[in-house]
Amino acid sequence: MTELDLDAVEAGVRRGDRATIGRALTLVESDLGRHLERSQELLRRLLPRTGGAIRVGITGVPGVGKSTLIDALGLHLVETGHRVAVLAVDPTSGRSGGSILGDKTRMARLCREDAAFVRPSPSRGALGGVARKTREGMLLCEAAGFDVVLVETVGVGQSETEVADMVDCFVVLMLPNAGDELQGIKRGILELADLVAVNKADGDHVAAAERARQQYALSLHYLTPTEPAWTPEVRTVSGRTGAGIAELWERVEAHRAALEEAGRLAPRRAEQAVRWMWRAIEDELSRSLREDPAVAALAAQLEAEVRSGTTPATEAATRVLARFGLSR
């Protein structure tokens, strides 16, 4: 990448210039050390202009129809006057291969809209932190004037927890059941949901989708909400026909209003930001240790000894830390 004129990039982002937004995102997604300082400077300058979007996370298993739903939802939002950014967290995304998310061929209609901006997931690189990069991309999009940011993810590693911790509203997409057996919900994900949307409520599946909706609603009912200001809800939608999309968005807005009314929106975001600071610290600490060549060799050997019951876990830890130069 040729050296960027940071002032020009800043100005272009503020103007909402698409080409500049793309370059700015490439900068924050970069793994190159020399880009880190510049991307942090850019974010610092634009930080006061962030925070202006409704931040929504969307997850669901492959095949549930996320792309089609986001295409339909995005269009609805554009048609009702919003400017929509669609980002993604896909830890499997490699440097040379595409991500399975943010597939522009499946969001074909949305990608043609000037008021929409669709970006594939950052790659997992030497410095890790795919979600961190997506979050910073979200901040840039807010500074560029997008008033809705959708962050898509699949259930790989911690990606759902990380996306839930960067958005205001977390939406989990589910399939309707084919019979009496509901698909299992990956443990831990139901608990993150502010809204559950049973997709593919169309054609022969309308009744099944409604049954599934009632059953998921019962399940949610027994979970204590983590956010006192909001009780999670279950809806049916169809990404294919558009049924339920406007209603789903109305619930996202209701969720936002509930948070604001309870004075919870700003504090939640503030605490999320602090957690991201510590996440970045812990990740880098951990990375420094694990990638220290002397430590890596010893850790691998000790893992084997711990696994086989030869060495106690805490003793192994003490020896790894000593090799890294830290002792109690």
Place this chain on the structure above:
Amino acid sequence: MTELDLDAVEAGVRRGDRATIGRALTLVESDLGRHLERSQELLRRLLPRTGGAIRVGITGVPGVGKSTLIDALGLHLVETGHRVAVLAVDPTSGRSGGSILGDKTRMARLCREDAAFVRPSPSRGALGGVARKTREGMLLCEAAGFDVVLVETVGVGQSETEVADMVDCFVVLMLPNAGDELQGIKRGILELADLVAVNKADGDHVAAAERARQQYALSLHYLTPTEPAWTPEVRTVSGRTGAGIAELWERVEAHRAALEEAGRLAPRRAEQAVRWMWRAIEDELSRSLREDPAVAALAAQLEAEVRSGTTPATEAATRVLARFGLSR
């Protein structure tokens, strides 16, 4: 503590001598640096004798009747020929105050049994790691010949996740409902359960407990089990009358048999041990950074700046790491 003769302690633990077991536990629970090396040496020597117990975690909100249930369950186990250790993880346990768990006055019957050993939670000390100490206490109890270890916890911080990660079978106690409204299940805990036991299924509550059992079973039904070899179940019990206790234990044994049959018991414990090694490494890394005086001051200042939207989270992280002496 006077200096211990490690050989004598080792021999006493192997013999199952109660007084020595107590001293050994005090050693591993100690926060004193000079005890760390000795406690690790003791664990190393006894490690080959560990692994011989059924390891069960038990959680539930205050008031659900954990102590009474553990008393009843422990007695049942002693009466059927087992040697039972009861340990606890209570992160709120202080040096000078007692823990709210392991209340011997509420496990009065069990505490009088020679075949049972009840130990309060270790204190949260300078070196943190209450759960780590309890886990090492569990290993010592196994080396001393206890064939059942019950680890009790309440829902504070990460204690439930930590206990679930040191046991084979995780039991969640719930209250029956008083009407149609079930008490909420703290999000994330239901997903850890191998068994759910609805307590207080006695007196006027028998029917309510059975209704609650059916409803929790429905909820669990929609969660994908994390352990392929076992489908979580829901039972009713009464710590007060003893109803359902023997049946509950039979399900714990069935769970154990299912894990063994699927060849999962040893691999699960091996991977748990490796996670404890890394937990100890990460905890100490993190502690070193947070307690570094120069870092602590800067981190507090930067947290405030991040919280107020003045400084981006990643930039704050970079500055904290630089102060700690680490830069990318």
